[in-house]
Amino acid sequence: MDLAFTKEEQAFREEVRQFFRDNVPPDTRRKLVEGRHLSKDEMVTWWRILNKKGWGVSHWPKQYGGTGWTSVQHYIFNEELQSYPAPQPLAFGVSMVGPVIYTFGNEEQKKQYLPRIANVDDWWCQGFSEPGSGSDLASLKTKAERKGDRWIINGQKTWTTLAQHADMIFCLCRTDASAKKQMGISFIVFSMKSKGVTVRPIQTIDGGVEVNEVFFDDVEVPYENLIGEENKGWDYAKFLLGNERTGIARVGVSKERLRRIRDLAGKVESGGKPIIQDAAFREKLAACEIELKALELTQLRVVADEGKHGKGKPNPASSVLKIKGSEIQQTTTELLMEVIGPFAAPYDIHGDDGSNEAMDWTAQIAPSYFNNRKVSIYGGSNEIQRNIIAKAVLGL
Amino acid sequence: MDFDLSEEQRLLKESIDGLLTDSYDFEQRKKYMKEKGGWSKAVWDKLAEQGLLGLPFAEADGGFGGGRVETMIVMEALGKALVLEPYLATVVIGGGFLRHAGNDAQKAAHLPGIIDGSKTLAFAQLEKNSRYDLFDVTTTAKKKGDGWVIDGEKFVVLNGENADTLIVTARTKGDRRDKTGIGVFLVPADAKGVSKKGYPTQDGLHAADITFTGVEVGSDAAIGNPEDGLALIERVVDEARVALCAEAVGLMDESLKTTVEYIKTRKQFGVAIGSFQSLQHRASDMFVAAEQARSMSMFATMANDFEDAKERSNAIAAAKVQIGKSLKFVGQQSIQLHGGIGMTMEAKIGHYFKRLTMIENTFGDTEYHQRRVADAGGLI
Numbered sequence: 092m093d094l095a096f097t098k099e100e101q102a103f104r105e106e107v108r109q110f111f112r113d114n115v116p117p118d119t120r121r122k123l124v125e126g127r128h129l130s131k132d133e134m135v136t137w138w139r140i141l142n143k144k145g146w147g148v149s150h151w152p153k154q155y156g157g158t159g160w161t162s163v164q165h166y167i168f169n170e171e172l173q174s175y176p177a178p179q180p181l182a183f184g185v186s187m188v189g190p191v192i193y194t195f196g197n198e199e200q201k202k203q204y205l206p207r208i209a210n211v212d213d214w215w216c217q218g219f220s221e222p223g224s225g226s227d228l229a230s231l232k233t234k235a236e237r238k239g240d241r242w243i244i245n246g247q248k249t250w251t252t253l254a255q256h257a258d259m260i261f262c263l264c265r266t267d268a269s270a271k272k273q274m275g276i277s278f279i280v281f282s283m284k285s286k287g288v289t290v291r292p293i294q295t296i297d298g299g300v301e302v303n304e305v306f307f308d309d310v311e312v313p314y315e316n317l318i319g320e321e322n323k324g325w326d327y328a329k330f331l332l333g334n335e336r337t338g339i340a341r342v343g344v345s346k347e348r349l350r351r352i353r354d355l356a357g358k359v360e361s362g363g364k365p366i367i368q369d370a371a372f373r374e375k376l377a378a379c380e381i382e383l384k385a386l387e388l389t390q391l392r393v394v395a396d397e398g399k400h401g402k403g404k405p406n407p408a409s410s411v412l413k414i415k416g417s418e419i420q421q422t423t424t425e426l427l428m429e430v431i432g433p434f435a436a437p438y439d440i441h442g443d444d445g446s447n448e449a450m451d452w453t454a455q456i457a458p459s460y461f462n463n464r465k466v467s468i469y470g471g472s473n474e475i476q477r478n479i480i481a482k483a484v485l486g487l
Numbered sequence: 488m489d490f491d492l493s494e495e496q497r498l499l500k501e502s503i504d505g506l507l508t509d510s511y512d513f514e515q516r517k518k519y520m521k522e523k524g525g526w527s528k529a530v531w532d533k534l535a536e537q538g539l540l541g542l543p544f545a546e547a548d549g550g551f552g553g554g555r556v557e558t559m560i561v562m563e564a565l566g567k568a569l570v571l572e573p574y575l576a577t578v579v580i581g582g583g584f585l586r587h588a589g590n591d592a593q594k595a596a597h598l599p600g601i602i603d604g605s606k607t608l609a610f611a612q613l614e615k616n617s618r619y620d621l622f623d624v625t626t627t628a629k630k631k632g633d634g635w636v637i638d639g640e641k642f643v644v645l646n647g648e649n650a651d652t653l654i655v656t657a658r659t660k661g662d663r664r665d666k667t668g669i670g671v672f673l674v675p676a677d678a679k680g681v682s683k684k685g686y687p688t689q690d691g692l693h694a695a696d697i698t699f700t701g702v703e704v705g706s707d708a709a710i711g712n713p714e715d716g717l718a719l720i721e722r723v724v725d726e727a728r729v730a731l732c733a734e735a736v737g738l739m740d741e742s743l744k745t746t747v748e749y750i751k752t753r754k755q756f757g758v759a760i761g762s763f764q765s766l767q768h769r770a771s772d773m774f775v776a777a778e779q780a781r782s783m784s785m786f787a788t789m790a791n792d793f794e795d796a797k798e799r800s801n802a803i804a805a806a807k808v809q810i811g812k813s814l815k816f817v818g819q820q821s822i823q824l825h826g827g828i829g830m831t832m833e834a835k836i837g838h839y840f841k842r843l844t845m846i847e848n849t850f851g852d853t854e855y856h857q858r859r860v861a862d863a864g865g866l867i
Contacts, residue, residue: 092496092556093489094789100488163488349867370861377861381783381805384866388782395490411775480774481767485747 094391096163103164107171114140115177123176124351126459128299131214131256137178138211148185148209155193155201156209162398166391173343174350183252184208184215186338187331188261191278195319195327204280216283218248218262218305219328226475228263229272229325233307235264235279237314242279244287244310250469254290254303257283263324270322278324281312295465297458298438332471339409339470340390340416345383348423352376355430366430375429379422386415407483410476417466417473424460431456490785492556499553500560502537507568513835519571524649525693526571535604540578544586548598555791558726559733559784566737569838571692573607573646579730581608583723584654584671588711593673597652609650609676611641611697612720619851621656621720622666626699628657628713633706635659635713637672637680637699647695648685650676655699656720659713670713671720678702690842718796725803728850729791732784732810735846739777739814742821742839746770749836750824766824773817780813801863804856810846811853818843 096104119133141147150165151157160168172179180186189208192200207213224231233246244264254260260283267275283290287310292300319327353376356367366372393408428435435457467473481487492500510530519527534540542557544550558579565574582601585594600606617623626639637657647653653674661668674681680702685695711719747770750761760766787806793799818840822829829836847853860866 092492092785092789094785096488346867349865353865353867370858373861373865374857377857377865378808380866381808381857381860382779384786384805385779385783385809388786389778391488392490392782392785395488399491408778410771411778414775415779474768477768477771478764480771484774485767485770487747487751487761487767487770 094388096167100163100167104167104171107168108175110144110146111171111175111177114144115175119178120176123178124347126455128301129178134178134181135211135214138180141180142210147180147211148189150186151189151205151209152193155189155205162394166394169338170343170346173341174347176344176347179338181211181214183217183261184211184213186334187217188215188259188280190334191261191318191327191331194330195278195323199315200318213258214253214256215259215261216251216254216257216305218251218260220250221247222249226472228328229276231263231265231276233262233264234268235262235266235277235312237266240314242312242314242316244279244281244307244312246307248305248307249293249302251290251303251305252301254283254305255292255300259283260288260305261318263328266324267322273325275322276324276328277321278318278327279312280316280318281310285310285312287311295462297462299458299462301462333409340386340412341420341466342383342387342390342416345416345419345423348420348427349376349380349383352423352426352430355427359430359432361432372429376426379419379426382415382422383419386412386419389415407479410471410479410483413470413476414467414473420466421463424456424463427456428460435460492560496556496560499557500564503539503561503564504567506533506537507564507570511568511570513569513838516569516571520691524646525687525691526573530570531572531607532604534572534574535602540574540604541598541602543578543582544598544602548594549602550598555729555788558730559788562730562733563737563740563784566734566842567741569691569738569741569835569842573609573649575727575730575734576609576646576650577601577607580610580723580727581650581652581654583726584710584719587722588671588719590707592707593710597673600651606651607646607649608652608654609644609646609695611644611647611653611655611674612724613642613644615640615642619855620664621724622669622717623664624656624658624669625663626655626657628655628659628670628672628709630659631703635670635672635704635706635708637674637702637704639699641697641699643688643694644697645688645692645694647697648683648693652676653681653697654710656716666717667715669716669720671710671716672704672708672713673710674699674702674704674708678704688845690845691838692845721796721800724850725800726791728803728807729784729787731846731849732780732787732806735810735814735843736777736781736784738839738843738846739780739817742817742836742843743770743773743777745836745839746773746821746824753826760824769820769824773820776813776816780810780817783809797863801860801866804851804859804863805866807851807856808853808860811856814843814847815853 119137122129148156149158149160149168153159192204219228221231235242235244259280261280263276264279265275266277287308289306291304293302293304294300357365359366390412393406431453434453437454538551539561541550542553546552585597614625628635628637653676655672655674657670657672659668659670680700682698683695685693688694750766751759753760783806787803790799790802821836822840825836828834
């Protein structure tokens with residue numbers, strides 16, 4: 092047992108850090124620190140910088156542009172990326188549909204889609220959830236009917252993150268209504284510009300627009316846009332959701348936020364002195380930092396295990412990372428609210444892309460608090476994660 | 488970075504787990520409690536035979552040169568089996584003082600007896616009003632000729648009733664809460680002027696309140712610098728805290744396992760109660776708490792070797808906070824999920840809960856350590 096990073100790993104961390112210092116546009120970093128939304132342009136610009144460096148799809152197999160890093164290197168890269176902070180790669184392309192395509196897609200599909208995902212020539216979004224299918228995803232109803240060399244798609248998706256920017260969607264569609272619910276689902280990709288696709292933004296309680304409803308009305312899609320085998324889509328979806336095990340803890344994000352809290356708490360006054368001098372507040376902050384340290388170690392245990400025994404099946408330990416990681420993220424936003432106190436109130440009315448430079452640094456704190464309530468809901472709600480632990484770990 | 492045990496460490500784990508599986512089930516434990524001093528000399532001898540009592544000592548001193556990870560393995564196993572024997576008091580704490588600061592003569596006088604199981608030790612540190620501050624010492628050690636005269640009262644000294652030798656913290660100069668002027672002294676338990684009042688503790692261990700009245704010891708009684716021993720005390724107590732964290736992890740593992748088995752078999756409304764989602768979620772939360780505790784126990788184990796004493800203490804304090812929170816949740820919910828049977832002395836789960844609870848209040852509770860981390864500027 093040795094929890095220290097090797098010299099090589101430390102040098103790698105320094106290399107990554109230096110690259111971020113030299114290449115992340117300062118304004119992009121500032122907006123992330125302040126909890127602001129980024130414009131599509133700002134994100135794509137950064138992702139292309141990252142891709143040019145060869146780090147855009149770091150965890151992909153080498154032949155598709157991956158780096159061949161060890162699990163620990165991936166961990167270090169993600170942590171540095173989150174805590175610098177710089178925008179994380181677009182998960183829908185890089186972590187979700189990309190791996191499904193290089194694992195289950197045919198050669199033609201790999202050639203067509205993978206390089207464009209890596210360079211974000213296409214912005215991808217995820218068509219999974221439906222109004223009646225949240226945690227019970229397999230009950231989805233969106234239908235794809237085969238008609239000659241085409242699919243005809245009808246139905247509705249919801250909670251489609253950043254669909255307003257998207258060029259492509261990967262979609263779970265029911266292709267065999269007679270089969271048992273998990274069995275009749277296929278994984279189909281198509282252009283968001285197709286005729287019959289309508290995107291309707293959903294404004295969330297923070298005032299921003301991150302998610303959308305997407306409607307399909309007789310959308311015609313070429314048959315070859317099916318990934319893998321017909322009616323096997325549920326397997327691919329499970330693969331996709333289990334693929335990302337450790338990033339979900341978002342330790343780096345919480346670290347960065349805790350540093351910011353400490354910084355602000357040294358400036359904002361309460362009772363005539365900086366809040367950080369208040370023992371009760373300091374202890375609350377320390378409590379959160381301790382929880383985060385424990386989570387970081389738990390995450391490293393999963394990473395080390397992955398390094399030794401390969402990725403293989405989804406590890407139920409990732410449910411621990413999801414539950415604790417989301418709770419800590421939410422706690423950090425609560426602490427920020429506590430720091431700014433009455434200045435949480437002013438409302439910053441922002442546009443669709445969420446960018447409005449007019450407000451000062453306090454404006455995003457309450458929205459960020461509201462927005463972070465989502466983290467215990469998405470990606471399999473924390474209640475679903477508890478079901479997974481009960482079943483897969485405890486055998487209940 | 489590597490969280491795995493080495494081959495030798497795996498063998499150690501197998502051997503102690505094997506020993507305790509054979510000789511430490513819950514019924515056997517009840518018998519040991521009734522033996523002299525409240526623990527089993529026969530089990531202690533077995534631990535000695537397997538080399539576990541000599542584990543952390545250097546080979547030159549007759550030990551086996553085990554490190555921090557080896558102690559973690561042993562303490563987890565002792566926790567899992569709810570062991571009563573005074574390993575913490577004798578090997579970790581008593582042995583710790585000798586390892587870190589004992590001179591050759593002191594080591595020669597005490598280590599062989601610890602290693603072969605013939606002698607046990609106890610740490611007489613807590614005072615009536617000192618609570619968790621290690622520097623809050625009113626017991627005095629006054630110079631007399633070459634030696635010292637010790638006066639004062641110590642409380643809840645684990646294994647205090649049975650130990651052959653007491654390790655006593657006493658003030659050689661200064662005032663009650665001064666950080667200098669504290670010494671550490673070896674005092675034979677049968678020395679003139681030592682009077683002990685023994686009693687069982689809530690978790691089935693044994694402790695004593697000990698009064699020292701004009702107890703005379705020689706010049707060779709002081710371990711380390713008798714006028715500046717706080718750093719040594721902090722070092723050894725930090726090791727004890729780390730050991731307690733590991734013990735608690737073992738206790739939590741067993742509590743969770745026992746509880747999950749129970750809810751799988753206990754039937755109400757015609758079904759196993761473990762089929763109810765509210766209980767499943769509680770058990771999942773217990774698992775999360777236990778895993779977070781395990782992570783911090785590992786962190787603390789490694790922190791034992793940090794060069795910087797402040798960084799070491801801060802990391803170990805943080806671990807004690809996490810362990811304290813986790814053990815409270817796992818302990819309480821183990822009782823809750825067992826229902827009425829969990830309230831009985833007859834069921835083993837309550838005994839795990841009681842030991843866990845006492846660990847929280849040993850060498851600093853959650854609040855105490857949280858304040859320490861906060862005052863040290865946090866952990867990021």
